[in-house]
Amino acid sequence: MTVWFVVAVPLVVLVFALFMERVESRLRNVTVKEEDVEEFLEKAHPNEVGALYGQGIGRALELFRLRRVSGKANKLRTRRPESAQ
Structure with a gap:
């Protein structure tokens, strides 16, 4: 069980960081x-x-x-x- 936790948490953080980078790049073009x-x-x-x-x-x-x-x-x-x- 601990092994799954150790593998899953970094993957979730990585996916979240990539998603937020895409959101930030879109917002950068929209700003006034x-x-x-x-x-x-x-x-x-x-x-x-x-x-x-x-x-x-x-x-x-x-x-x-x-x-x-x-x-x-x-x-x-x-x-x-x-x-x-």
């Missing part, structure tokens, strides 16, 4: 950076704050980034005709 949150809190629009309250930081940051990207695209479109003249 502090700089992103600070910028969001400084420059967010009301609809983005509403998304933060209702759907969480992930969706709110997604809306914020979409607005920033579309704003940059609009700026580039308005600048191109001026530079062509």
Whole structure:
């Protein structure tokens, strides 16, 4: 009986450690950076704050980034005709 215990405990610990490493690697890709949150809190629009309250930081940051990207695209479109003249 003791032999089974001596063999089983290290195997269970090994399997648990491997499982937790996989969970950690997935979480590492999902985490939100502090700089992103600070910028969001400084420059967010009301609809983005509403998304933060209702759907969480992930969706709110997604809306914020979409607005920033579309704003940059609009700026580039308005600048191109001026530079062509």
